[in-house]
Amino acid sequence: MKISYYPGCTLKSKARNFEDSALASLAALGFEVTELERWNCCGALFSLTTDDLLHQLAPVRVLIRAQQAGAGKVTTLCSQCYNTLARANRLMREDEEKRNTLNQFMTEEPDYHGQVEVVHFLQLLRDEIGWERIRAALKRPLTGLKVAPFYGCMLLRPKEVGIDSPVKPSILMDFIAALGATPTDFAAAEECCGAYQVLAAPEAGLKRTRRVVEAARASGVDALVLSCPLCEYNIGKQQQELAAPGGALPVFYFSQLLAVALGAAEESCRFDLNAAGARELLEERGLIAAAARK
Amino acid sequence: MSVFIPLGVLDDAVIRKIAEISGENAGRCMQCGTCSAVCPMVESMQPSVRQLMLLLQHGQSGAALEASTAWTCAACHTCLVRCPRGIDIPRVMEAIRQMVLRENLDRINPRGIPAETLAAVPPIALVAAFRKLTA
Amino acid sequence: MTTVKTGIAAELIPIYIMGKRYLVPEALTIMKAIEYAGYQFIRGCGCRGGVCGACSTVFRREGDYKIYSGLACQTVVEPNMHLAQIPFYPALRRPYDYAAAVADGAIVAQLYPEVFRCVACNACTKICPMDVQVMDYIGALKRGDLALAASISFDCIQCGLCASRCMAEIPQYHVAQLARRLYGGKLAPRAEHLAAMVGRISSGAYRALLGELKTMSAKQLREVYTGRQMEPAMTDESWRPDENVGL
Numbered sequence: 001m002k003i004s005y006y007p008g009c010t011l012k013s014k015a016r017n018f019e020d021s022a023l024a025s026l027a028a029l030g031f032e033v034t035e036l037e038r039w040n041c042c043g044a045l046f047s048l049t050t051d052d053l054l055h056q057l058a059p060v061r062v063l064i065r066a067q068q069a070g071a072g073k074v075t076t077l078c079s080q081c082y083n084t085l086a087r088a089n090r091l092m093r094e095d096e097e098k099r100n101t102l103n104q105f106m107t108e109e110p111d112y113h114g115q116v117e118v119v120h121f122l123q124l125l126r127d128e129i130g131w132e133r134i135r136a137a138l139k140r141p142l143t144g145l146k147v148a149p150f151y152g153c154m155l156l157r158p159k160e161v162g163i164d165s166p167v168k169p170s171i172l173m174d175f176i177a178a179l180g181a182t183p184t185d186f187a188a189a190e191e192c193c194g195a196y197q198v199l200a201a202p203e204a205g206l207k208r209t210r211r212v213v214e215a216a217r218a219s220g221v222d223a224l225v226l227s228c229p230l231c232e233y234n235i236g237k238q239q240q241e242l243a244a245p246g247g248a249l250p251v252f253y254f255s256q257l258l259a260v261a262l263g264a265a266e267e268s269c270r271f272d273l274n275a276a277g278a279r280e281l282l283e284e285r286g287l288i289a290a291a292a293r294k
Numbered sequence: 295m296s297v298f299i300p301l302g303v304l305d306d307a308v309i310r311k312i313a314e315i316s317g318e319n320a321g322r323c324m325q326c327g328t329c330s331a332v333c334p335m336v337e338s339m340q341p342s343v344r345q346l347m348l349l350l351q352h353g354q355s356g357a358a359l360e361a362s363t364a365w366t367c368a369a370c371h372t373c374l375v376r377c378p379r380g381i382d383i384p385r386v387m388e389a390i391r392q393m394v395l396r397e398n399l400d401r402i403n404p405r406g407i408p409a410e411t412l413a414a415v416p417p418i419a420l421v422a423a424f425r426k427l428t429a
Numbered sequence: 430m431t432t433v434k435t436g437i438a439a440e441l442i443p444i445y446i447m448g449k450r451y452l453v454p455e456a457l458t459i460m461k462a463i464e465y466a467g468y469q470f471i472r473g474c475g476c477r478g479g480v481c482g483a484c485s486t487v488f489r490r491e492g493d494y495k496i497y498s499g500l501a502c503q504t505v506v507e508p509n510m511h512l513a514q515i516p517f518y519p520a521l522r523r524p525y526d527y528a529a530a531v532a533d534g535a536i537v538a539q540l541y542p543e544v545f546r547c548v549a550c551n552a553c554t555k556i557c558p559m560d561v562q563v564m565d566y567i568g569a570l571k572r573g574d575l576a577l578a579a580s581i582s583f584d585c586i587q588c589g590l591c592a593s594r595c596m597a598e599i600p601q602y603h604v605a606q607l608a609r610r611l612y613g614g615k616l617a618p619r620a621e622h623l624a625a626m627v628g629r630i631s632s633g634a635y636r637a638l639l640g641e642l643k644t645m646s647a648k649q650l651r652e653v654y655t656g657r658q659m660e661p662a663m664t665d666e667s668w669r670p671d672e673n674v675g676l
């Protein structure tokens with residue numbers, strides 16, 4: 001099966017571990033992935049104003065590129081790309097006046113009417129591949145690993161584009177179970193990581209980091225999985241700013257654990273780009289070979 | 295904290311302006327406080343989300359624009375999911391931010407961020423912050 | 430509009446330079462037309478050959494809402510074009526230590542964080558007189574792909590028009606230049622045949638041939654020069670001269 005894929009900027013730079021592991025997993029599951037040939041940054045956040053269409057240009061242009069590539073469906077990995085593209089797509093489908101204005105403004109592009117469907121990689125795993133098929137393909141079940149989902153915001157809210165219930169989601173829990181790990185819910189799974197406030201109000205952001213990490217610890221989890229490079233930075237990397245007792249709480253992109261469980265080559269996981277503790281945890285549990293230490 | 299609202303000022307100009315920018319009517323808020331209760335950033339805000347809605351209802355645009363509330367909001371959409379009046383509060387927050395940003399006033403200076411931070415954060419953090427906080 | 434016959438056998442056409450109407454001979458470039466109208470260039474003109482980027486000009490056509498651009502030295506005047514030169518648009522280049530710079534995306538964020546404000550409006554691409562896909566190279570820079578940015582921006586002549594149109598106030602061409610410099614100096618694979626050639630030259634392999642040239646008279650030199658086999662105008666990289674004594 002062929003998949004058309006939109007990576008987004010962060011997956012091409014700081015979050016290579018997210019992209020590479022997802023692509024390796026898809027290859028292991030027998031999918032052929034084609035990246036859009038030409039694309040721009042989606043803008044990361046959907047514009048919430050109704051009188052300004054300038055900030056809709058970026059995501060709509062990406063959708064036009066998907067249409068030009070002949071894709072009926074475009075898959076994203078980053079939660080924020082998913083959210084921004086899916087909402088811009090709804091705007092183009094449902095608001096005729098804005099659609100016309102945007103199409104008329106982009107004289108250099110073909111018209112777009114919202115025909116392309118935007119899906120998140122997790123939806124693809126759940127709805128098209130199915131947990132059973134993943135279970136059957138496991139080479140290295142993550143038995144005994146207590147993993148908690150960190151959904152963050154953009155996968156779930158607002159509900160028009162959420163990939164699961166905005167208040168009681170289960171998709172990541174089912175995913176974790178499918179890998180043979182022990183899915184463990186915790187109190188902050190659907191909370192916000194502080195998002196871009198890491199730059200504007202870092203103190204307020206760190207309170208979020210602390211809250212999420214402490215809640216996860218209280219539930220006795222070994223690691224968190226998530227699907228957004230900003231969440232990963234705020235919950236993973238920012239832990240170094242907390243003088244947290246008990247060492248770092250490992251944070252993974254969900255695709256990294258998928259790649260490990262499917263037996264994909266370990267280089268694809270790029271654990272060197274994760275925050276502290278991630279690779280060590282998997283080594284300790286015998287899920288990956290111990291790396292040569294310097 | 296308490297919110298000071300002068301007597302006799304019930305001017306709906308700011309509510310109308312916000313409706314124009316965001317399509318949302320902050321006047322429909324019934325002050326139940328659910329938004330403040332679920333907001334992950336509320337402890338860093340001054341005043342709270344509900345109190346901000348009250349300021350708007352009383353036409354206190356100056357106080358609302360200066361308050362840290364909209365600038366501390368992370369656009370997480372938790373309040374939207376929970377508001378019993380179905381108000382898209384994140385849009386109200388965006389409208390408040392836009393009322394300031396459209397005067398060409400940045401709330402974060404891209405060139406003022408320390409070089410180590412710029413090198414460390416993922417592009418998504420920069421894109422998101424500049425979208426929300428620069429003119 | 431009536432056209433006037435002149436001694437130089439060209440029709441005169443009306444153009445508007447900064448709002449003032451002038452009659453200029455058709456078929457002149459904008460640059461020559463401006464001079465014909467009586468202006469003298471102190472800025473806004475350099476190579477007169479389409480490579481220096483000094484003469485960027487914007488214009489509108491009557492009955493059309495669009496803004497067009499061109500290099501004054503390359504673009505031919507049209508009747509009723511309304512033009513102004515924009516020889517310079519403020520866009521500051523940031524100093525950095527080239528030797529110490531690491532060639533990856535982080536340096537773009539450090540020197541020009543405003544790149545991340547791009548809204549993909551494409552106004553830059555639309556104004557670029559060199560048809561550079563400016564929005565696309567900014568996109569490449571956002572994702573830290575210096576090689577792609579260097580390749581997309583290759584034809585940029587630093588005219589500055591993109592910066593004049595940018596919604597996000599980015600000095601695009603300086604960032605692209607940063608990418609090209611880092612790519613060219615630190616990322617592009619070194620050409621092995623170049624080092625081999627330099628080695629051959631310094632080992633004295635061509636000294637005798639050069640010595641021969643040095644003894645020739647001007648007439649002989651001219652003959653050798655004009656008599657050499659030329660590469661045909663239309664050919665590909667596989668073309669080779671019949672004889673290659675000098676190499």
Ligand code: SF4
Nearest residue numbers: 008009010042044081
């Ligand atoms: S969400 Fe982020 S990573 Fe995804 S394209 Fe947009 S800015 Fe770039």
Ligand code: SF4
Nearest residue numbers: 152153154193195230
């Ligand atoms: S948790 Fe934070 S970064 Fe992640 S999706 Fe939410 S707002 Fe975005």
Ligand code: SF4
Nearest residue numbers: 323324326327329377
């Ligand atoms: S939840 Fe809605 S109704 Fe309740 S205080 Fe907040 S905005 Fe008002």
Ligand code: SF4
Nearest residue numbers: 333367368370371373
């Ligand atoms: S969107 Fe803003 S106001 Fe609403 S809950 Fe999130 S941070 Fe609070």
Ligand code: SF4
Nearest residue numbers: 557585586588589591
């Ligand atoms: S990219 Fe910008 S500076 Fe370069 S030629 Fe085009 S408009 Fe001029």
Ligand code: SF4
Nearest residue numbers: 547548550551553595
């Ligand atoms: S003009 Fe500026 S904002 Fe618009 S696409 Fe070009 S770089 Fe981006």
Ligand code: FES
Nearest residue numbers: 475476477481502
């Ligand atoms: S004068 Fe140099 S490009 Fe026109």
